[in-house]
């Protein structure tokens with residue numbers, strides 16, 4: 001007799017997605033998905049799917065180069081968030097604090113990118129998977145040690 005957790009078996013594959021919280025002069029880069037992307041017009045942190053066997057940091061550098069034409073340095077990782085969208089897609093969103101080391105963000109796919117102060121982040125219409133990450137980042141940023 002089946003005794004497992006049935007919901008585990010109906011969830012399907014979890015897609016691993018990395019994203020960058022890019023900070024420069026107390027501003028954070030936010031990217032808006034375009035009308036033709038999934039989650040149209042929602043705000044997110046730039047990034048994308050991690051390919052099989054790829055290290056998350058490597059995927060992040062690749063995606064930011066492709067999407068925004070920038071080179072980044074990854075500073076630290078934050079706790080990932082598992083989220084299942086209503087259409088059934090489940091993602092693990094893995095955030096990293098990062099900074100730009102070369103280039104200016106010039107979006108290829110996104111509709112817009114903007115730099116916002118930490119206090120302004122909550123005013124955006126974030127993709128659902130990002131909401132806990134935004135909240136945790138705000139708390140972390142306010143309490144971080146500045147040496």
Ligand SMILES: Nc1nc2c([nH]c(=O)n2[C@@H]2O[C@H](COP(=O)(O)OP(=O)(O)OP(=O)(O)O)[C@@H](O)[C@H]2O)c(=O)[nH]1
Pocket residue numbers: 017018019037038039043044045046047048049091093127128129130
């Ligand atoms: N890059 C990024 N993707 C996110 C974030 N939040 C979030 O839910 N996602 C989702 O994670 C997936 C990342 O895929 P992607 O960026 O590589 O490619 P994509 O838009 O073509 O994906 P899709 O069309 O298959 O949904 C998308 O489904 C996107 O909606 C985020 O903050 N950054």
